[in-house]
Amino acid sequence: MRGVRLSRKEITTDGRRLTYFDEGSGRPMVLLHAFPLDASMWEPQLAAVPPGWRLLAPDVRGFGGTAPDPGPPASSLDDYAADVLRLLDALGIDRAVVGGLSMGGYITFALLRRAPARLAGLVLADTRPGADTAEGREGRRKLQAAVAHEGAGAAARSMLPKLFASETLRARAGLVDEVRRSIESADPAAIIVALDCMLHRPDSTGLLRSIRLPTLIIVGAEDGLTPPAESEAMREEIAGSTLVVVAGAGHLSNLEQPDRFNAALGRFCAEAFRAEGSVRS
Ligand code: MLT
Numbered sequence: 001m002r003g004v005r006l007s008r009k010e011i012t013t014d015g016r017r018l019t020y021f022d023e024g025s026g027r028p029m030v031l032l033h034a035f036p037l038d039a040s041m042w043e044p045q046l047a048a049v050p051p052g053w054r055l056l057a058p059d060v061r062g063f064g065g066t067a068p069d070p071g072p073p074a075s076s077l078d079d080y081a082a083d084v085l086r087l088l089d090a091l092g093i094d095r096a097v098v099g100g101l102s103m104g105g106y107i108t109f110a111l112l113r114r115a116p117a118r119l120a121g122l123v124l125a126d127t128r129p130g131a132d133t134a135e136g137r138e139g140r141r142k143l144q145a146a147v148a149h150e151g152a153g154a155a156a157r158s159m160l161p162k163l164f165a166s167e168t169l170r171a172r173a174g175l176v177d178e179v180r181r182s183i184e185s186a187d188p189a190a191i192i193v194a195l196d197c198m199l200h201r202p203d204s205t206g207l208l209r210s211i212r213l214p215t216l217i218i219v220g221a222e223d224g225l226t227p228p229a230e231s232e233a234m235r236e237e238i239a240g241s242t243l244v245v246v247a248g249a250g251h252l253s254n255l256e257q258p259d260r261f262n263a264a265l266g267r268f269c270a271e272a273f274r275a276e277g278s279v280r281s
Pocket of ligand 1 (some may be wrong): 033034035036101102103104189198251
């Protein structure tokens with residue numbers, strides 16, 4: 001998130017500007033960021049890409065390097081998924097391991113619906129397959145109104161207390177502040193659009209049993225937004241999947257416990273694809 005060492009790349013395809021981080025070389029993996037952050041949240045993973053892998057972290061339309069979005073804005077998570085496919089096409093990548101954290105996971109489910117043949121494996125971090133409840137939709141509409149009225153600061157105020165483990169909130173003011181600044185700098189219009197896309201997303205639970213891909217599920221032990229019980233339920237439905245519960249992390253497990261998160265990702269990369277030939281790219 002600090003943007004110290006890593007620099008974004010950009011590409012324009014189908015008249016749309018896509019921005020992304022691209023580190024390492026080898027088998028491609030795409031990681032999609034959480035709401036309302038941007039691709040720089042993957043900095044700890046981009047700085048330690050598993051050997052033999054290439055990690056791509058795109059900004060979701062309207063966030064990070066793509067803000068402000070010149071339009072047309074996304075009308076559903078499928079539009080965000082289409083941008084990921086555009087990026088893979090532009091880079092000549094046929095299949096990739098794809099995953100994401102929270103909203104990034106919702107977009108991964110959209111890809112699973114739209115283009116399963118493009119996926120070589122899944123990483124589902126701090127996410128859930130279900131649609132929003134009526135109460136959840138109501139909360140999103142309230143947040144849309146607050147952001148329209150007050151700007152991105154309203155999103156930071158609403159989200160921050162829910163994103164971290166208690167110990168992170170207590171003892172890691174630097175990280176909490178960094179995430180606050182990232183949310184506050186997001187484009188309010190993109191936040192409102194993303195909330196709309198998420199509140200209309202379909203239930204993907206029925207997809208889980210049909211998944212035949214190497215799948216890593218990761219969740220912070222103290223994730224209150226997408227609790228470990230949801231990840232355990234996904235593990236039971238997805239044949240052969242692995243679940244890692246990250247101690248000392250809340251919802252932003254990759255930022256709160258990067259070493260534990262990276263160790264889980266590294267094991268998955270080394271073990272789940274050992275028996276395969278290379279993932280085509
Ligand atoms: C996220 O981290 O992407 C959000 O918490 C997702 C959501 O609001 O459902």
